[in-house]
Amino acid sequence: MLLLTPALLLLVLGLVWFVVRYQRGQLHQQQELAQLQEAAQQQALAAALVAQEDERQRIAAELHDGVGTILALAKLHLYAPGSPPAPEASALIDQAVAEVRRISRNLQPATLQQLGLAQALRALVQAVPPEHGPEVRLEQSGTLGRLIPSHELMVYRIAQELLANGLLHAEARHILLKVTASPGLLVLTYSDDGHGFDLATLEEMPPPGPHGQAVGMGLINLRSRVAVLGGQLSYHSQPGGGTRVEATLPVTLLGPAASPNTSLTFAL
Template sequence: MTNFLPLLLLTPTLLLLVLGLVWFVVRYQRGQLRQQQELAQMQETAQQQALAAALVAQEDERQRIAAELHDGVGTILALAKLHLYAPGRPASPEASDLIDQAVAEVRRISRNLQPATLQQLGLAQALRALTQAVPTENGPEVRLEQEGALNRLIPPHELMVYRIAQELLTNGLMHAEARHIVLRVTTVPGLLTLTYSDDGQGFNVSALEELPPPGPHGQPVGMGLINLRSRVAVLGGQLHYHSEPGMGTRVEAVLPVTLLPAGSATSTFSLNS
């Protein structure tokens, strides 16, 4: 009996040591997991900030180009038309028509680069102008629908939502080969949903998995879907695709948005007025 006494005395000590070691390992693993989660959060935040900075720089460049088109190229074309009709020089109606077409095209590009309607009247009117700009004689029928009041948003959110709608519509016009396109805007407090749908040729949604994730660097021409994902990511939203070859396409962008404070320009516009 006396031989087992030291062993009995050591057993609680060994048990405490084992429990202490287990507690230390568990605490260490939890600390490592917490550090990994914090690092992942920091990386995600840094990526979001880089995306936002890249899109802000892109908008600044759009404004610069729009101003140069309006003030530079537009002025040159106007002077060219004055010289065309200078005294003693025979008029050329064909040349005049070409200059008028060039002026109209410069103005159109300038408006697309820097949507004045969005700044002056808000998102609702800008979306209506965007859809009405599609030519009906040789393009699909484009319809705009609204569910819920669309009040004024803070300017960065208005611009981002407008660019997302513009990207959705541009992609559809370029690739869908559709006869009908519907852009639907649904709003609830703090949330705006843009739903694009068409009856075009559709595509294989699984091909989207091969696209690289949104990044802060500029994308090559033809990467509209990546630009779309980047803009939605900056707003912290979600993007859902529903499409099959020959069955049309539906794209849903769910976007957290912030209204302008009370007392600001908070007029409510109807998209169908």
């Protein structure tokens, strides 16, 4: 028995070591699998967003070159020789042309490509008519230089989504969009004095319905774009207490040798 006891003890210790080592290996494999799944999801999300932007550009081009040209020709025919002038029809066509141009600009913001994110955000805020909605202000802290095209476009879409959700649902009198820039990091903060919402209800996703679906889709779009940039998104709101949304986004400055018109790609 005295001889068997050390042997049994060594056997038990060996079994314990083997079980611990096996469990650690299993845990390591599970962590690697989770990382691979997360990377695959990020790549799929980035590919979907790239495809979405490609479709936006295609539609914008068709609106500008197709519908816009047809409307311009229709206006010329209104004033063809021998035809009586039709000021009401002409005004309607002018309105349609302006609307097509507005939609085309929203789908493919030329200001963003040509002048950069700071000017594009300023144009986005200025496009809100003050007589038909809340007062919208833009504040900028720090120097916001040119970013690589994919990051500029993604930040612009996040700001566009925040502003659109506020204009549609907040019923606010004042909206503030603030951009705080530092090397390698950009913080985009949206705040309003609207009726707010219940965060717990929003996290559970609203029930089917026109209002609920719009809010839920806006949240999904925001989370998707922030996730592609590897950023963080936080909400602060309560019924009757307004809303504050903060997106902290790692961004990459445009190198001196790069061109702002580089094709859209996402680096994961």
